[in-house]
Amino acid sequence: MRRLLTGATIWAGAGCVPRPGWLLVDGDRISEVGDAGDSVPEADEVVEASGRHILPGFVDVHSHLTVAAWMPRGGDGAAWRGLGDAVDGVRRVASAAPDAPWLVFWNVSMHAWPEGRLPTAEELDAAAPGRRVLICGIDLHRGVISRAAFEDLGLAATRPGQLAGDLGRDLRGRPTGELWEAAFGSALCRAVADMCAHLDDAGVEEALHAEAGRHLAYGITHAHDPYVSPSMHERLLRLRSITPLRLSWATGSSSGMLTAPDGPATAPTGMYGDAGREVKIFLDGADRCALRLPVHALPGLVGGTAREAWRRRAAGPLREGLRRRVTLRGTQIYLPYLRFGDGELTVLLAAYAEEGFRLRLHALGNLAADQAARALAAAGVPAGAATIDHLTALDRRTADLVAASGAYASFQPGFLPRFGPQFITTGVDRHLVILGGRLLTASGVPLVLSSDHPCGPLDPLQNLRTAVSRDLGDGRILQPEQSLTRSEAVRAAALEAARSLGAVGSGGLSPGQVADLAISGGDPFDEATRIVETWVAGERVWRM
Incomplete structure (x- = not known):
């Protein structure tokens, strides 16, 4: 099947240089690319694309598809403006979903809250007694869990110093429910596994397939998940077989994405979808990122934090700033995370x-x-x-x-x-x-x-x-x-x-290359422009 797309602006070649012209697709490949003044080849179907831009299909090498798939089934904390909103939100969802194995809340940005902190396990227990609750920070490196979740994960028996300081503790050394990095990743991994078990296989497949569809709607023709638990590997292979989205992923620790991986002998064998085997390893965190700065940056760090606290009329920024580890070595300061x-x-x-x-x-x-x-x-x-x-x-x-x-x-x-x-x-x-x-x-x-x-x-x-x-x-x-x-x-x-x-897809919109296309309704750099069609291997797989 030869399909000719005409009247468009083509972001052509290895340089992705936009120019008016046409593009001929033959089967799953690009056959020819021509300028607006060139003679037009014969085709079985002509697709009029006047005013549109044809770009190479986008390849997102860092999309947590297997996490995002569960967000519609959790609570959205993006609109919370402080601890009161968070506690009220947990209480409402706990009442509305009495059978849910976990109450998971996403997109929480506590940095903007006056208190500058997440609820404690004690506050979550008061809002949802006996329930397993997980509140996820917006960066997915930090969160908080209820006491029931804490005990279920076996963290109650963890001694100070384990998990590299990833458990938040009060001044007496008692866990507060706050989790960082590996501890947070373990809680998230467990919550997702339990939500999968709560659904039948068809329900899990539906959630993953819907998220794959969301990627296609943005012109993404290949999504790479940077961490898929070994226990989810077979589900991703199944998803790849039923979605037109090209799909690949990295493996890691079975305990969670922020835990050091267990070694190549424990990794799934074979291809990981549309790419070879890959492993994800975290060298630092997000809020707890590892930085090196000149010593004269220190007044800015301290002063900026103080000014932000004054602007908000709240102690939250100061609380966060005082908890950061900072060391001085010669003329450099380090956040040694x-x-x-x-x-x-x-x-x-x-x-x-x-x-x-x-x-x-x-x-x-x-x-x-x-x-x-x-x-x-x-x-x-x-x-x-x-x-x-x-x-x-x-x-x-x-x-x-x-x-x-x-x-x-x-x-x-x-x-x-x-x-x-x-x-x-x-x-x-x-x-x-x-x-x-x-x-x-x-x-x-x-x-x-x-x-x-x-x-x-x-x-x-x-x-x-x-x-x-x-x-x-x-x-x-x-x-x-x-x-x-x-x-x-x-x-x-x-x-x-x-x-x-x-x-x-590394050759772009050139003859002989795979026909993965993202077609926008106008100039892609115009704020109002959206993707209107997505093609994978020469077939239209999504249309607005």
Whole structure:
């Protein structure tokens, strides 16, 4: 079947350069791409696409599809404005869902609350006596659970010092219910597993299939989940067989995505969907990211926190600031939240690399990025066999180390409106580059643009625009010199993303390449533009 799309603007070739023209699809491949003045080939079907833009299908290499699938079945805490709202919300859902195995609440941003903290286990118990409750912070690195959940997970017997300080404790050393990193990831993994068990297989499949459909509606033709529990591996293989969405994933610890993986011998065998085997390893956290700053940044950190507390007329920001670990070494200050020692990490990377795994490393701060680059080199990991996620706060020396490691960088410009103001408040943006697309490309790092959905916005068009505009959404532009060009942004969200996975689509809209298309209703960099059609392997699989 030969289908001719005419009258559109085609973001063509390896450079993703937009030009008026036409595109011929023959079966599952692109056969020809022509300019507006070129003669038009014969086709079995002509698709009139006047005014539309045809882009290569987006490849989101960092979308937590298997987490986002459960969000419609939980409570949304995005509108909560403080502890009172949270407790009332838990109480209402507990009454409305008496048989739910867990009461899970998502999208909670306690940083904006006057109290600056989540409810305690005691407060959750008062709102939902005897129920297992999990409240998830917006970054999925932090949350709080009720006493019933705490005991069910076996955390009540955990001694201080275990889980690397991931259990929140009061001044007497008693657990408060607050969880960080590995402890939070374990609770989330257990809650999802119990919700799966509560549904029949058809219900789980429906939830996952619906989330795959949401990706297609945004022009995403390939979604890569950066962590899928080994227990979910077979479900993802089943999902891949029933959805047109190209799908791949990384494995990790059976205890949760933020726990150190158990070693290659415990990982599922075979392909992981539409890409090879991959493992995800967290080197630092989110709020607890590993940073290195010059010592003269300290007054900004302290002063910015104090000013924010004064602006809100609340002690929450001060409480958070005082809990941060900060050390001084010479002329540098460190937020020392690395989750591995250098030698331990190098051994782990080498073990997975020797078994043919691609490596995906979470490194949000420059201290973690530095460790990632050095460990990849020490482990002898080949260029192109690893991706470092986030690289949110960097300096030039660390960017050069990342380039020398040969790793891809997967960054999320969609985080700028959500987290950019925090970097400005504390003055970190005066010392480090925040989500520096230009810094990375100038250093020679192959750049991939992704979402980190549901922590960041799923819509690739929104993320493209922010990568170019650097707009925080409140009239401020953060470090405009870090902007990408439009073609660079499209290339990073599609071609480079596919290449980083070793997947189809790395050649863009060129003859012989797979016909995965994202068709927008107008200029993709116009705020009003939306995706109107998605094609996978030459077939229209979604239409507005």
